[in-house]
């Protein structure tokens with residue numbers, strides 16, 4: 001029928017038009033973590049990079065495990081995450097070319113203002129976790145194989161607690177992102193481990209306050225890696241490497257240091273001295289109320 | 290989107306990021322409706338008129354597929370389009386095209402199933418006349434689709450509603466990339482995870498208003514058309 | 520009117536034709552033929568099987584047993600037969616579009632559509648209403664549009680199933696005039712009615728049906744003046760056949 005022809009043409013046009021509109025040559029895909037995205041860091045530094053290089057950076061924010069997996073499948077050009085052992089394995093397995101340390105931030109334990117754990121205001125994370133377990137205080141775990149989740153599990157282990165065995169009904173694994181975990185903690189009066197960046201930009205705090213901070217064991221190092229072009233031929237290695245080079249350049253490092261929320265610096269560049277976080281972290285946060 | 294702005298402020302100040310998100314949502318969902326219509330309308334009409342063994346089974350399955358979970362569709366499309374998947378060479382994972390494909394798969398069964406029902410009812414009414422006029426199979430399908438167009442509009446709207454409302458598929462295959470694959474629903478999911486519940490709700494309201502506006506436009510088209518065509 | 524090679528549709532011959540649905544016999548061993556000439560009128564009470572007989576003669580349904588032939592063939596295509604149903608269905612389009620659709624389906628070339636359209640609309644008296652939605656027409660107007668649609672086929676045989684059943688006297692007269700006109704052009708009309716008066720006014724021959732059987736079939740004059748069977752006599756006398 002005559003009447004159907006324009007519909008087909010319109011459909012064909014739409015597909016062509018959308019393909020054309022979205023086809024951008026100078027762009028890379030970066031698989032990263034929710035903490036970098038949700039904290040607003042990328043919103044700050046990417047425009048500066050784009051201005052300098054003309055490269056469009058498309059950030060897919062996932063948990064660290066998922067982000068590494070995205071890189072492994074070849075669905076991203078660059079992976080920018082925070083779980084050092086997993087990153088090293090990623091490179092050792094040949095999926096990443098080389099790991100570059102970029103910056104760190106720190107984790108904090110947040111919980112109800114009413115201090116149900118009794119340790120609010122201290123800075124010993126191990127003691128706090130032991131108390132949580134002994135008292136059976138509600139604890140929210142990401143449970144999503146993210147960098148934060150990995151860090152949490154390492155902390156339990158460090159406290160001598162086998163969480164797989166010792167967990168009780170107080171330990172709630174939600175299998176979701178940082179924001180969802182904070183929302184859950186806020187709604188249920190529980191404790192939760194979070195990165196400081198997400199916490200600072202999180203708007204639904206309710207009764208939550210920082211309970212434990214400043215422990216050396218709470219540092220959180222970020223690394224960036226180019227996905228191996230030998231594994232995935234389509235990887236845009238020049239553009240991807242340009243992004244990495246910029247991140248660790250003085251200019252990129254300054255852009256990271258310049259990002260603040262309410263006057264507070266969230267991320268501390270340390271591309272040149274990756275061991276520095278141990279000393280710097282507590283000092284840097286001393287001023288944070 | 291700028292921090293510390295309510296949804297209302299974003300609308301009133303004509304925030305470009307917000308409008309880009311709205312535009313992308315509409316482009317993706319409307320394209321998906323169009324593609325799904327090109328598949329679902331002819332298939333549904335064919336199914337309404339054909340008689341073969343196992344037809345009842347096909348209808349049951351088709352009706353069941355109306356309830357396809359978006360995440361499952363998203364995951365399947367993701368695995369197909371991933372660089373490590375069979376269609377990886379297309380290189381369209383984490384692009385709007387991938388989102389359109391996922392939503393098309395999600396809503397084509399809805400449009401096909403509703404079309405089948407509409408066309409079958411209309412066929413009961415038209416059968417004698419069309420057979421007496423010696424109209425062939427292709428002509429029958431075309432006639433029934435055209436004469437059922439106002440009812441079929443409802444099928445398309447159902448598909449659109451589903452596409453515009455879903456988040457599970459587009460967030461998986463689109464990646465919720467700021468300024469590139471972020472839609473209304475993925476933005477709402479993101480703002481919720483950032484704990485900015487008022488902004489999330491505000492965006493939700495905007496989405497609802499847009500969906501209502503599109504339905505109202507379709508409805509008046511229908512009323513106008515019906516007055517003309519009877 | 521048409522250049523197509525004539526397909527012989529007449530006589531339409533029923534040879535011991537029965538028709539049953541789910542084991543219920545609706546037409547019972549019909550032996551009869553519609554032959555060229557003046558209109559044949561099928562009369563009988565509700566449920567007698569008039570519509571079923573017309574649909575069989577049109578070729579829309581097949582006999583469960585027995586044989587129906589058109590010009591001696593069992594497989595004559597229905598391209599030169601047309602039917603106006605008891606309750607015609609208007610397509611959801613304008614009057615003119617309904618007619619164009621029928622012309623297109625009948626294979627009339629597009630170039631001739633406008634001329635034929637005007638001619639047919641004028642013939643059925645709907646020239647003024649071409650742009651109206653067909654479904655908004657009155658019952659009588661719909662009946663006439665259906666007639667025009669059927670005539671678009673340029674048929675050799677035209678079946679009309681109770682074409683005046685729901686019409687007022689003026690509309691009935693218009694349709695009856697049309698039937699006479701069509702018949703005068705050499706088209707064989709086969710119509711059903713349960714209106715005895717209409718049968719008297721139009722029929723060349725009459726078929727009286729009752730409960731799926733043909734009670735009496737004969738020349739109109741003979742049927743009305745000299746009915747042979749008891750059933751026909753009572754029907755003509757105005758008694759109720761139940």
Ligand SMILES: Nc1ncnc2c1ncn2[C@@H]1O[C@H](COP(=O)(O)OP(=O)(O)OP(=O)(O)O)[C@@H](O)[C@H]1O
Pocket residue numbers: 540545563564565566567568569570571572605713
């Ligand atoms: N497809 C069908 N299935 C079941 N019964 C049918 C079917 N078609 C016709 N019949 C039955 O067959 C009988 C004859 O029907 P038909 O429509 O031929 O009668 P009719 O003489 O045209 O009656 P009316 O004057 O009411 O139009 C009726 O009892 C009807 O219910």
Ligand SMILES: [Mg+2]
Pocket residue numbers: 569570571605680681
């Ligand atoms: Mg009847």
